[in-house]
Amino acid sequence: MSTPLEKWVDESARVTKPDQIVWCDGSEAEYQRMVGEMLRAGDSFALNETTFPNCHLHRSSPNDVARTEHLTFICSPTKDEAGPTNNWMDPEGAKHRVGELLDGAMRGRTMYVVPYIMGPASSPLSKIGVEATDSPYVVASMRIMSRMGKVATERLGASSDFVPGLHSLGDLDPLRRYIVHFPQEKLIWSVGSGYGGNALLGKKCFALRIASVIAREQGWMAEHMLILGLESPGGKVTYMGAAFPSACGKTNLAMMVSTLENQGYRVWTVGDDIAWMKIADDGYLHAINPEAGFFGVAPGTGFKTNPNVMGALTKNTLFTNTAMTAAREPWWEGIGDAPPAGLINWKGEKWAPGSGNAAHANARYTVPAAQTPSLSKHWQDPEGLPISALIFGGRRAHLAPLVYESNDWQHGVFVGAMMASETTAAATGAVGVCRRDPMAMLPFCGYNMADYFGHWLEMGAKLKKPPKIFHVNWFRKGADGKFLWPGYGENVRVLKWILDRIEGRAAATETPIGSVPTPSSLTLDGLAISPDALKQLLSVDSGDWLAEDQAVGEFFAKFGSHIPTAIVQEQKALADRLSRSTVATK
Numbered sequence: 001m002s003t004p005l006e007k008w009v010d011e012s013a014r015v016t017k018p019d020q021i022v023w024c025d026g027s028e029a030e031y032q033r034m035v036g037e038m039l040r041a042g043d044s045f046a047l048n049e050t051t052f053p054n055c056h057l058h059r060s061s062p063n064d065v066a067r068t069e070h071l072t073f074i075c076s077p078t079k080d081e082a083g084p085t086n087n088w089m090d091p092e093g094a095k096h097r098v099g100e101l102l103d104g105a106m107r108g109r110t111m112y113v114v115p116y117i118m119g120p121a122s123s124p125l126s127k128i129g130v131e132a133t134d135s136p137y138v139v140a141s142m143r144i145m146s147r148m149g150k151v152a153t154e155r156l157g158a159s160s161d162f163v164p165g166l167h168s169l170g171d172l173d174p175l176r177r178y179i180v181h182f183p184q185e186k187l188i189w190s191v192g193s194g195y196g197g198n199a200l201l202g203k204k205c206f207a208l209r210i211a212s213v214i215a216r217e218q219g220w221m222a223e224h225m226l227i228l229g230l231e232s233p234g235g236k237v238t239y240m241g242a243a244f245p246s247a248c249g250k251t252n253l254a255m256m257v258s259t260l261e262n263q264g265y266r267v268w269t270v271g272d273d274i275a276w277m278k279i280a281d282d283g284y285l286h287a288i289n290p291e292a293g294f295f296g297v298a299p300g301t302g303f304k305t306n307p308n309v310m311g312a313l314t315k316n317t318l319f320t321n322t323a324m325t326a327a328r329e330p331w332w333e334g335i336g337d338a339p340p341a342g343l344i345n346w347k348g349e350k351w352a353p354g355s356g357n358a359a360h361a362n363a364r365y366t367v368p369a370a371q372t373p374s375l376s377k378h379w380q381d382p383e384g385l386p387i388s389a390l391i392f393g394g395r396r397a398h399l400a401p402l403v404y405e406s407n408d409w410q411h412g413v414f415v416g417a418m419m420a421s422e423t424t425a426a427a428t429g430a431v432g433v434c435r436r437d438p439m440a441m442l443p444f445c446g447y448n449m450a451d452y453f454g455h456w457l458e459m460g461a462k463l464k465k466p467p468k469i470f471h472v473n474w475f476r477k478g479a480d481g482k483f484l485w486p487g488y489g490e491n492v493r494v495l496k497w498i499l500d501r502i503e504g505r506a507a508a509t510e511t512p513i514g515s516v517p518t519p520s521s522l523t524l525d526g527l528a529i530s531p532d533a534l535k536q537l538l539s540v541d542s543g544d545w546l547a548e549d550q551a552v553g554e555f556f557a558k559f560g561s562h563i564p565t566a567i568v569q570e571q572k573a574l575a576d577r578l579s580r581s582t583v584a585t586k
């Protein structure tokens, strides 16, 4: 008798018709075999064995360099269930259309069956997925990003409790590229892309889109959040989750080298991209990081901005679409030194000054979490870590202050629901356009986003010790177009204010949008920031916020009757508070 997994693999092989099927065990020898395949294919290169041992550079197809949100679909029975912010295909139509592309897609290729666990191997919060793929790069990446192979096969046994994901590179033509999710069946199909979030199905497809659906059914939360621990003098560690859109600095924040370390404040990394959270017996929301590695954006990462990750990237790391120096070392813009002579760009061409960026703007590193010096010793605690603060944020050149605190859980959910951010290179499309991105989940929520707001409200009602909810903005600019806040390691000053608020120590000014620090409540010693810059950073312009709130109202209206009344009330209450304060300050 075959197991549910064997049956699914048989069915998938009948459709895709691979020459052979290889079941992955997750061993180092297998990783090396995958690397061997990648090197033979000619799209990957071994890096300097002395300075970057066991590191490799992979060059993706130039038309396959980022997540493709316009080709990503939620295939729920009705469009209404997917909601107005998701692309929708009816499940039968999707099976037909994508099934045609998968038909025979693995002819002449090997199908690798990759069982994996999202979450610590022994955690009750963890879940199992299985990806069948024809890409050795995907297999190698999955080994870094998840607990993959034997450990997962053993945990699964003969159970049917796994999320299957079928992936084929197809012909890599964007016209024949689809990433489709079947939330009812908890099934993922992806064809035509070998890149990151489109192809490593454990990450965005399972741990966010499908998991958000499962989490709603089962009463927990799957969020696009980093998890960090802030150690304070005396050694107590307070855990926080933070949701920022892709490429807005989650990895850098989670791995920050605190500039207040000499005062006893230190940041410990638990996760940099995804948090699964459930209500524990102590009444707190407990979070695990479902991933085992970091798939971070390379450009802009350097010894100044993220020394912890730079220290981690010198061994066992898979680089994608970075440039390569003559010494076969990876290089990208923002790494800290000028482009060296003999640089080869991400497409494999000789780079010359004036010929554009050498690394792709969305070039990545894939590195085992265990190599990060700032990793919390509790990062794999099976019961997860108690979360005391949730932080929302995005890139807003104007409008949002450096930090503010919401009034309560319901208001905090509204603050998350009204989030907006300027777009980045993590997804294809225009960069720098301001778009609404509630809870940083716009591309990742597997069902109607308004029902997702409802789920947040329900979770809050059940939480005895709800985390306080904050909003931050590191990206506010002055009239000269320059950032007002230095960011990176200095962001610990904001985390400290958040901690002080949790512990009832820091002062704040109540504003219509929430509580903003008084200038003296922020620890600013040793930081050269002018009083005027600080004033701008903490200012709340009622007129600008009224316009924002109106835009938010229009955004909410798209969801029709799905939008929870409490959220609409919050939006109207904000408008009232703002109008009153506009009148008051006139």
Ligand code: OXD
Pocket (backbone or CB within 6 Å): 067, 196, 197, 245, 246, 247, 273, 295, 426, 427
């Ligand atoms: C990511 C993303 O890769 O959000 O984490 O795009």
Ligand code: MN
Pocket (backbone or CB within 6 Å): 224, 245, 246, 247, 273
């Ligand atoms: Mn992400």
